[in-house]
Amino acid sequence: MTFDYAPAPESRAIVDIDSNYGLFIGGKFVEPKSGEYFKTINPATEEVLSEVAEAGQADVDAAVAAARKAYEKTWSKMSGKDRAKYIFRIARIIQERSRELAVLETLDNGKPIRESRDVDIPLVAAHFFYHAGWADKLEFAGYGPDPKSLGVAAQVIPWNFPLLMLAWKIAPALACGNTVVLKPAETTPLTALAFADICQQADLPPGVVNIITGAGDTGRMLVEHPDVNKVAFTGSTEVGKAIQRAVAGTNKKLTLELGGKAANILFDDAPIDQAIEGIVNGIYFNQGHVCCAGSRLLLQESIAEEALHSLKRRLQTLRLGDPMDKNTDIGAINSQAQLAKIEELTKSGEDEGADRWSPACPIPEKGFWFPPTVFTNVTQAHRIAREEIFGPVLSVLTFRTPEEAVEKANNTPFGLSAGIWTDKGSRILWMASQVRSGIVWANTFNRFDPASPFGGYKESGFGREGGITGLGAYLDAEDKS
Amino acid sequence: MSLLPTRPLTDTSSDGLKAYLKGLPGVDQVGLEARAATLATRSIKNESKIWAIDTAISMVDLTTLEGMDTPGKVKAMCAKALRPDPTDNTCPSVAAVCVYGDLVPTARDAVQNQIHVAAVATAFPSGRASMDVKLMDTKEAVAAGADEIDMVIDRGAFLAGDYAKVFNEIVAIKQACGTAHLKVILETGELKTYDNVRRASWLAMEAGADFIKTSTGKVSPAATLPVTLLMLEAVRDFADKTGTKVGVKAAGGIKTSKDAIKYLVLVNETVGNGWLTPDLFRFGASTLLNDLLQQRQRMRDGHYSGPDYVTID
Numbered sequence: 001m002t003f004d005y006a007p008a009p010e011s012r013a014i015v016d017i018d019s020n021y022g023l024f025i026g027g028k029f030v031e032p033k034s035g036e037y038f039k040t041i042n043p044a045t046e047e048v049l050s051e052v053a054e055a056g057q058a059d060v061d062a063a064v065a066a067a068r069k070a071y072e073k074t075w076s077k078m079s080g081k082d083r084a085k086y087i088f089r090i091a092r093i094i095q096e097r098s099r100e101l102a103v104l105e106t107l108d109n110g111k112p113i114r115e116s117r118d119v120d121i122p123l124v125a126a127h128f129f130y131h132a133g134w135a136d137k138l139e140f141a142g143y144g145p146d147p148k149s150l151g152v153a154a155q156v157i158p159w160n161f162p163l164l165m166l167a168w169k170i171a172p173a174l175a176c177g178n179t180v181v182l183k184p185a186e187t188t189p190l191t192a193l194a195f196a197d198i199c200q201q202a203d204l205p206p207g208v209v210n211i212i213t214g215a216g217d218t219g220r221m222l223v224e225h226p227d228v229n230k231v232a233f234t235g236s237t238e239v240g241k242a243i244q245r246a247v248a249g250t251n252k253k254l255t256l257e258l259g260g261k262a263a264n265i266l267f268d269d270a271p272i273d274q275a276i277e278g279i280v281n282g283i284y285f286n287q288g289h290v291c292c293a294g295s296r297l298l299l300q301e302s303i304a305e306e307a308l309h310s311l312k313r314r315l316q317t318l319r320l321g322d323p324m325d326k327n328t329d330i331g332a333i334n335s336q337a338q339l340a341k342i343e344e345l346t347k348s349g350e351d352e353g354a355d356r357w358s359p360a361c362p363i364p365e366k367g368f369w370f371p372p373t374v375f376t377n378v379t380q381a382h383r384i385a386r387e388e389i390f391g392p393v394l395s396v397l398t399f400r401t402p403e404e405a406v407e408k409a410n411n412t413p414f415g416l417s418a419g420i421w422t423d424k425g426s427r428i429l430w431m432a433s434q435v436r437s438g439i440v441w442a443n444t445f446n447r448f449d450p451a452s453p454f455g456g457y458k459e460s461g462f463g464r465e466g467g468i469t470g471l472g473a474y475l476d477a478e479d480k481s
Numbered sequence: 482m483s484l485l486p487t488r489p490l491t492d493t494s495s496d497g498l499k500a501y502l503k504g505l506p507g508v509d510q511v512g513l514e515a516r517a518a519t520l521a522t523r524s525i526k527n528e529s530k531i532w533a534i535d536t537a538i539s540m541v542d543l544t545t546l547e548g549m550d551t552p553g554k555v556k557a558m559c560a561k562a563l564r565p566d567p568t569d570n571t572c573p574s575v576a577a578v579c580v581y582g583d584l585v586p587t588a589r590d591a592v593q594n595q596i597h598v599a600a601v602a603t604a605f606p607s608g609r610a611s612m613d614v615k616l617m618d619t620k621e622a623v624a625a626g627a628d629e630i631d632m633v634i635d636r637g638a639f640l641a642g643d644y645a646k647v648f649n650e651i652v653a654i655k656q657a658c659g660t661a662h663l664k665v666i667l668e669t670g671e672l673k674t675y676d677n678v679r680r681a682s683w684l685a686m687e688a689g690a691d692f693i694k695t696s697t698g699k700v701s702p703a704a705t706l707p708v709t710l711l712m713l714e715a716v717r718d719f720a721d722k723t724g725t726k727v728g729v730k731a732a733g734g735i736k737t738s739k740d741a742i743k744y745l746v747l748v749n750e751t752v753g754n755g756w757l758t759p760d761l762f763r764f765g766a767s768t769l770l771n772d773l774l775q776q777r778q779r780m781r782d783g784h785y786s787g788p789d790y791v792t793i794d
Contacts, residue, residue: 003533003745006526006527006530268484272506303484306484
């Protein structure tokens with residue numbers, strides 16, 4: 001007999017999903033003035049989970065007005081110490097409700113429960129705890145003796161880490177004394193709406209946090225609204241450029257965290273077993289729906305064959321399937337549209353002559369799935385080496401010298417992250433100074449910490465989130481990044 | 482340049498061995514421990530758990546290595562090893578009993594040829610004795626009927642960089658074993674670094690070990706998940722290079738079924754299902770067996786029984 005793991009599904013009894021949700025404006029759930037609703041589904045089963053409101057212009061106006069009122073009357077007048085109390089309270093409630101939030105995230109997003117339980121939700125709580133600590137210490141953050149808040153922040157976030165991206169946006173905004181209107185992605189609104197419930201539970205003053213749901217149009221109305229002071233966006237480079245054009249010529253402060261095409265660079269003296277693990281974690285974590293994913297593997301040519309052998313052997317042990325199963329490593333692709341994009345780009349890889357490989361991997365009948373995939377014989381000219389796929393697809397290239405590794409790593413319009421695998425400390429430091437990306441990981445990948453600033457170079461955006469540097473994006477002070 | 486050493490190993494002088502072992506890829510401590518911790522989150526339920534518990538029982542080297550060991554104690558343990566759960570005929574026997582050399586005749590007599598008898602040798606647990614004494618220790622145990630020898634490496638020589646001494650000792654003991662299987666105890670708790678564990682693993686395998694074993698059980702920490710994962714990677718790579726399958730024995734500190742199952746998951750996802758046999762993976766343990774038996778009864782009856790429903794020998 002073989003050691004097959006019996007199904008070990010997490011129970012969904014802990015979540016209570018309403019049949020429909022209004023907009024969270026001024027501390028209350030309200031019916032949308034637009035009267036429109038849209039469905040959100042479980043991408044692993046295509047089951048409709050709920051209907052959520054689609055905010056129109058009047059709803060956006062109401063949300064911004066609520067945020068403005070809360071800013072003028074309450075939040076900007078409150079001491080940092082008192083703001084901290086609310087943020088600490090939110091952080092504690094997130095911890096208390098962590099299992100519920102993890103299950104909800106997995107149902108709505110398709111990511112494995114192991115990741116939402118062990119990565120996403122603990123990081124969400126950590127971000128609120130970290131920023132709660134800053135709320136009464138801003139004068140020591142290096143932004144002058146009495147740094148001021150900005151006002152109303154308009155925040156638009158993606159679907160890959162729904163609640164974590166919310167935390168990255170809301171925690172620093174509140175700590176710095178701003179109020180917020182946040183729009184979650186249309187395919188993953190449920191944990192943001194659960195967060196609205198947490199704000200009520202924490203007795204957060206009405207209007208400090210407003211959550212409006214909707215698609216791209218809602219997001220555009222929000223960032224273009226004349227009464228917002230700050231725009232923060234995480235998502236595609238294409239939309240980021242449109243937002244930058246819309247914000248140009250206004251006084252709105254802007255941070256953009258956009259796409260990436262990170263290089264994971266493996267030298268012949270790397271700690272190989274951990275490097276293979278890091279490469280797998282770098283691109284197959286969260287189905288590759290990670291802006292900083294290590295989607296390009298640069299292998300030193302002298303060890304390329306051996307390293308590929310190890311990588312393929314490891315990939316055969318990945319477990320794809322029901323995201324609610326505690327033993328699942330690879331969950332569902334978030335949406336039909338994203339699956340179509342991944343399929344189109346991988347087809348181009350084959351058409352352009354790269355070699356495609358996937359482990360034998362049964363695919364469930366319903367839902368959106370894509371097997372972990374490796375392309376070898378890829379060159380810099382291939383689309384799969386240049387464009388962000390945002391799926392579990394790794395493009396493997398080779399290099400001969402450290403200089404060539406740097407050139408190839410930098411030869412991309414993006415610059416969000418990079419990984420360096422070598423036992424040689426001096427080489428790590430030299431490479432880190434040469435690679436043009438906002439994050440450089442050495443002998444690890446996809447590590448996040450609220451104290452560590454995150455952000456990109458070039459078309460990966462500007463501004464930093466997290467750490468002391470990230471506070472600057474929400475203060476009326478020179479941006480330190 | 483390649484990631485793993487180029488075989489065959491021809492130069493077994495200390496310099497030759499040093500060059501060979503230093504050519505092994507390094508180990509990143511953070512990454513290794515993170516991987517072990519991730520695998521430890523696997524959730525093993527229902528029929529998989531039933532299978533895993535029986536498999537774990539069949540991999541136990543039921544051990545007593547105390548100054549106070551007596552023939553009576555060893556006989557009782559042997560009876561338990563043959564029939565771990567006297568109330569249930571479907572319960573498998575353990576793989577072997579493991580005793581000091583002087584108690585091998587007692588153990589052999591008690592288990593006959595039904596299961597293996599393993600003896601610790603080579604001045605266990607410290608390994609501090611002359612080569613002649615270690616060889617005699619081994620030969621006596623084999624002559625008395627041991628079919629497995631658990632030897633300790635000379636950690637002092639290893640840490641001093643005298644790899645040839647360690648290597649030659651293992652070669653000589655292997656020869657003294659004859660047809661008995663040789664398990665080489667690295668005592669990873671004294672080697673301290675993961676790089677040392679990887680080097681000692683390859684050194685032992687090159688010298689002819691049939692098994693590499695984590696610990697004597699007399700030093701803390703004994704077996705840990707990361708160290709066992711690393712040794713499993715070593716036997717996997719060695720099999721890749723040479724075609725020879727070397728076993729791994731995790732010994733000391735594994736007390737619960739839950740822990741044992743984590744080790745089986747490591748084996749399954751590192752070297753694969755083919756290693757999930759007593760021929761290639763063992764647990765060195767004394768108290769683990771009773772927890773496995775209690776969990777087994779729970780899976781069978783649907784409720785916990787309690788410590789008085791398993792025998793204490």
